[in-house]
Amino acid sequence: EDQVTQSPEALRLQEGESSSLNCSYTVSGLRGLFWYRQDPGKGPEFLFTLYSAGEEKEKERLKATLTKKESFLHITAPKPEDSATYLCAVQSRYYGGATNKLIFGTGTLLAVQP
Amino acid sequence: DAGITQSPRYKITETGRQVTLMCHQTWSHSYMFWYRQDLGHGLRLIYYSAAADITDKGEVPDGYVVSRSKTENFPLTLESATRSQTSVYFCASKSGQGVGRETQYFGPGTRLLVL
Numbered sequence: 001e002d003q004v005t006q007s008p009e010a011l012r013l014q015e016g017e018s019s020s021l022n023c024s025y026t027v028s029g030l031r032g033l034f035w036y037r038q039d040p041g042k043g044p045e046f047l048f049t050l051y052s053a054g055e056e057k058e059k060e061r062l063k064a065t066l067t068k069k070e071s072f073l074h075i076t077a078p079k080p081e082d083s084a085t086y087l088c089a090v091q092s093r094y095y096g097g098a099t100n101k102l103i104f105g106t107g108t109l110l111a112v113q114p
Numbered sequence: 115d116a117g118i119t120q121s122p123r124y125k126i127t128e129t130g131r132q133v134t135l136m137c138h139q140t141w142s143h144s145y146m147f148w149y150r151q152d153l154g155h156g157l158r159l160i161y162y163s164a165a166a167d168i169t170d171k172g173e174v175p176d177g178y179v180v181s182r183s184k185t186e187n188f189p190l191t192l193e194s195a196t197r198s199q200t201s202v203y204f205c206a207s208k209s210g211q212g213v214g215r216e217t218q219y220f221g222p223g224t225r226l227l228v229l
């Protein structure tokens with residue numbers, strides 16, 4: 001069964017204190033891995049898509065990496081505005097005819113204190 | 115560019131009533147999706163549509179009905195609302211299939227409370 005596990009569930013950082021969020025996945029053929037940011041009361045906001053092991057993508061203070069079993073979201077020198085819930089999702093290559101289903105983890109709640 | 119919008123943003127209803135949640139996208143994306151988000155479960159797919167008049171079940175379809183007569187609209191109907199359907203509902207869309215087209219973009223959500 002396809003599954004996504006995110007850790008830690010919650011993380012509190014001081015401003016400037018770099019860290020990483022983990023997304024471990026089990027999927028029958030990875031079609032894509034997605035990172036989203038979700039602010040309270042809002043919809044998920046797209047950050048990155050990774051398609052194959054070894055791929056990396058960066059955006060401002062965020063960098064996402066992918067291996068065959070997990071993905072990391074590295075946050076370098078975070079600021080209070082980076083506080084949000086970060087969601088990871090995978091898309092299986094083999095689910096259904098159109099492989100459209102995203103399997104989401106339950107997210108990591110990040111709080112960055114000034 | 116409005117992107118993807120949902121209405122209403124908040125809804126309170128009673129058990130047994132029919133409720134329709136609306137989703138509208140301005141990107142002409144082929145695919146549209148409905149998810150629900152509950153504490154401890156993350157986002158779960160209810161239904162999706164690959165094109166107008168083409169819909170399919172997701173992970174938790176029971177108690178829900180969808181239709182898609184126009185590419186830009188994808189309404190979700192709760193035929194007879196139950197308390198277990200209290201949740202936050204998100205609509206999403208993507209342009210197609212293949213590298214660069216698989217990313218799903220989400221709307222702002224509808225918060226539904228069933229009393």
